[in-house]
Amino acid sequence: MKRSCDAFKCDTAVQPGRFLCLAHWRMVPLPTQRTINARYRACRTNFGFLSDLVYLQACVDAIDGIARSEYGAGHQAGQGSYHRLLRGAKKKGQS
Ligand SMILES: [Zn+2]
Numbered sequence: 224m225k226r227s228c229d230a231f232k233c234d235t236a237v238q239p240g241r242f243l244c245l246a247h248w249r250m251v252p253l254p255t256q257r258t259i260n261a262r263y264r265a266c267r268t269n270f271g272f273l274s275d276l277v278y279l280q281a282c283v284d285a286i287d288g289i290a291r292s293e294y295g296a297g298h299q300a301g302q303g304s305y306h307r308l309l310r311g312a313k314k315k316g317q318s
Contacts, residue, residue: 229282229305231290231298242282243289250292251285259285276316279309 228235228244235244242259243251251259262278272278282305290298 229286229303231286231294231303243285247289250289252288255281255285255288273308274312274315276309276312279305279312283309 226237226239226241227233228237228247230243230247233244233247235246237244240263242248242263248256258281259278262275262281263272266272266275266278283303286303286305287298
């Protein structure tokens with residue numbers, strides 16, 4: 224399956240299982256990188272990471288952080304697929 228980078232407005236192709244292209248991954252703070260890698264490995268079975276709050280929150284933080292540094296503080300965050308997944312996972316956790 225062909226994937227592209229999840230950073231805002233980036234369509235660089237990435238390897239399956241990769242979240243961002245290398246240029247954008249390097250912009251993610253190290254603690255966030257570690258969280259994403261650790262949760263991804265821990266929740267890999269059945270794509271469990273797609274409903275893991277810690278993983279999704281870290282992805283959203285990474286995407287928003289990159290967007291803010293590339294497009295400025297006024298960037299409208301909260302529009303990507305990870306933002307949707309995070310909202311869905313939070314809703315599920317409440318019920
Ligand atoms: Zn990218």
